[in-house]
Amino acid sequence: MNADVVLLATGGSNFTSLQAAIERLxxxxxxxxxxxxxxxxxxxxxxxxGSAGAAMQAITAQNLAPLIRSLSQPVLGICLGMQxxxxxxxxxxxDTLGLIPGRVxxxxxxxxxxxxxxxxNAINAVRxxxxxxxxxxxxxxxxxxxxxxxxxxTLARCTHGQAFPAVVRSGNVYGVQFHPERSGPQGxxxxxxxxxxxx
Amino acid sequence: xxxxxxxxxxDVANGRVVKGVRFRDHDDVGDILELAARYSAxxxxxxxxxxxxxxxxxxxxxxxxxxxxxxxxxxxxxxxxGIRSLAQAEQVLAAGADKISINTPALENPxxxxxxxxxxxxxxxxxxxxxxxxxxxxxxxxxxxxxxxTTRERGLGTLEWIGEVQxxxxxxxxxxxxxxxxxxxxxxLAQLSAARACCTVPLIASGGAGCAQHFSExxxxxxxxxxxxxxxxxxxxxxxPALKQELAQQGIAIRL
Numbered sequence: 001m002n003a004d005v006v007l008l009a010t011g012g013s014n015f016t017s018l019q020a021a022i023e024r025l026x027x028x029x030x031x032x033x034x035x036x037x038x039x040x041x042x043x044x045x046x047x048x049x050g051s052a053g054a055a056m057q058a059i060t061a062q063n064l065a066p067l068i069r070s071l072s073q074p075v076l077g078i079c080l081g082m083q084x085x086x087x088x089x090x091x092x093x094x095d096t097l098g099l100i101p102g103r104v105x106x107x108x109x110x111x112x113x114x115x116x117x118x119x120x121n122a123i124n125a126v127r128x129x130x131x132x133x134x135x136x137x138x139x140x141x142x143x144x145x146x147x148x149x150x151x152x153x154t155l156a157r158c159t160h161g162q163a164f165p166a167v168v169r170s171g172n173v174y175g176v177q178f179h180p181e182r183s184g185p186q187g188x189x190x191x192x193x194x195x196x197x198x199x
Numbered sequence: 200x201x202x203x204x205x206x207x208x209x210d211v212a213n214g215r216v217v218k219g220v221r222f223r224d225h226d227d228v229g230d231i232l233e234l235a236a237r238y239s240a241x242x243x244x245x246x247x248x249x250x251x252x253x254x255x256x257x258x259x260x261x262x263x264x265x266x267x268x269x270x271x272x273x274x275x276x277x278x279x280x281g282i283r284s285l286a287q288a289e290q291v292l293a294a295g296a297d298k299i300s301i302n303t304p305a306l307e308n309p310x311x312x313x314x315x316x317x318x319x320x321x322x323x324x325x326x327x328x329x330x331x332x333x334x335x336x337x338x339x340x341x342x343x344x345x346x347x348x349t350t351r352e353r354g355l356g357t358l359e360w361i362g363e364v365q366x367x368x369x370x371x372x373x374x375x376x377x378x379x380x381x382x383x384x385x386x387x388l389a390q391l392s393a394a395r396a397c398c399t400v401p402l403i404a405s406g407g408a409g410c411a412q413h414f415s416e417x418x419x420x421x422x423x424x425x426x427x428x429x430x431x432x433x434x435x436x437x438x439x440p441a442l443k444q445e446l447a448q449q450g451i452a453i454r455l
Contacts, residue, residue: 016295020270051320080320109399114424116322116370118401120202120244120454139202139454141275143297143322145370160201182275182297184239 003027003195006041008068008081010058014181018047018078021181025192033062043195044071048080052104052146053092055084065097073199075099075173082168082175083146091146100170102149113161116145123156123166123178131174131193132156132167138186140166140178147177172199202454203418204244204425205443206403207432209234210251211280214264217251218381218430228433231264232271238432239272241439244454246272247300247373247427249327250280252346269295277325283308288315292323300325300373303342306353306360309367316368321400326369330357330390331377338390341377357390358397365400372398373427376406381430383409391421403427410437411445418451 005022007015009031022029022045030037038044046068048055059065068075077085084096089104096104107115125136132155140158147164150157158166158177168175174194180187209216209231216229228234235246248268265278278291279300288299299319305312305326315324329344331352338357343349361372374394376387386407395402401424404417408428417426431437447453 014269014292014295014297016266016269016293017273017297020295021273024273051317054318112422114399114401116400117201118322118371119204119424121200143275145320145322179275179297182273184273187273 003042004040005029005043005045005195006038007031007045007047008038008064009033010046010055010064015047018045018181021188021191022195025188025195027195033064035067038067039071042073042199044068044073044075046075046077046081046084048078048082048084050080051092052080052084052089052096053094055080056092056094056096059084059097068097069099072172074194074197076194077173077175078181079144079177079179082177083148085168085173085175086148089146099173100148100151100153100168100175102151102153104146104148106145107147107164108161110161116143117160118143120183121158121160121178123158125156127155129155129167129169130197131169131190133193135186135190135193140176140180140183140187140190142178144177148175200452201424202244202452203423203446204403205414205439205453206245206247206425206427207238207243207439208247208249208405208427208429210249210429211264212250212252216433218433232267234433235268235272235276238439239274242443242455243274243432243439245274245425246276248276248278248280249300250278252280265291265294265296279325279327283311285314285318288319292319298323298325298371300327302327302329302344305364306340306342306355309363312364312367312369316370321368321370324369325371325373326364327373327375328357328360328364329375329377332390338393344375344377358393361394361398365398369400371401371403373403373405376404379407380405382407383431383436385409385413386417386421386426388416388420391417391423395421395423401425408437411442414442415446415449415451418446
């Protein structure tokens with residue numbers, strides 16, 4: 001695989017496991033916040049552990065938002081990295097990147113529905129996409145408290161009390177609410193699908 | 200539908216995986232990376248690494264093995280033991296752990312739970328609770344349980360503490376029922392049911408697993424989100440794939 005992946009260094013994230021998962025697929029993978037390296041990458045990943053406020057602070061401090069918006073190669077936001085693709089997050093009440101219209105809200109508590117949504121849960125495709133080849137109906141590992149609004153961008157949904165978008169796409173920008181780097185063989189398949197998408 | 204999780208706990212001491220009975224008499228059961236890789240391949244849903252000497256020895260976890268585990272496996276794992284500051288937590292998460300679990304340090308400084316949840320999000324912050332029933336019938340928490348000689352009774356009710364840690368931002372609770380630990384007589388269903396009734400975040404049952412029936416009991420009677428075991432997996436008394444098949448056949452939501 002000839003992919004040359006850059007993980008955006010936005011602080012507080014679990015780079016190690018994501019980098020290892022991508023490298024296991026034979027791709028080159030490094031962390032960077034250098035604009036030239038980011039523009040030169042074949043694929044860009046926004047990893048995500050932390051809070052929306054902290055992630056946006058890191059992006060703003062490095063003036064990365066205009067750069068991310070200008071990218072034309074495939075971009076994948078993971079977990080929090082997917083949430084900040086939307087316009088606004090209820091977590092920290094912060095405006096986010098706005099690459100996909102919609103807001104991110106706290107998952108509602110309900111009887112027998114525990115928040116955070118933590119564990120393995122199945123995704124179900126609502127649209128065909130190369131990213132989802134061979135993985136619809138499979139279990140992925142989710143760890144989150146907030147979820148995006150459903151929209152035209154939704155490629156697959158997951159249900160925890162209510163249905164929410166598990167996989168989204170708007171043009172070259174993709175997002176997954178789960179952690180493919182922690183989702184066993186099916187997560188590896190999804191990452192391979194992403195690396196197989198070309199600009 | 201969210202699946203019930205089967206979690207293997209690897210107690211780590213001096214860089215090796217060990218196992219004791221009622222928190223005593225630790226045997227060496229193997230290499231950290233080998234066991235982590237074997238359990239992942241067998242379909243375990245999650246791993247927890249407890250550095251059982253870290254709290255009592257007043258030191259933090261060694262991040263070198265955390266990074267090695269993160270590179271080796273592709274399922275989630277949590278690291279526990281001696282994490283008592285934001286900086287230590289950041290080290291462990293940066294090394295690739297998905298979650299951190301705090302126990303004694305949370306009792307000594309409950310504000311730590313809030314500090315960690317604000318910085319990393321509640322979903323990264325697990326609180327482990329070691330609990331024992333006292334002569335008056337009350338469940339109370341214990342601290343410094345890595346070594347029986349240093350274990351302390353805190354004068355704090357377990358259910359009260361479960362309420363407080365959630366209020367402070369814990370994203371998951373692992374309840375170790377100490378009287379059952381290592382006995383293989385089954386989970387403490389009474390205590391776990393009482394805990395479930397006051398726990399709105401994910402709750403993990405720990406202590407007493409001996410056979411597949413014990414897992415189905417604790418999922419059905421206590422509605423816990425996950426069940427954790429160590430010795431029965433380390434000693435191959437229960438096969439992980441067979442356990443998951445059996446639970447699925449009983450209608451329990453399980454990842455196969």
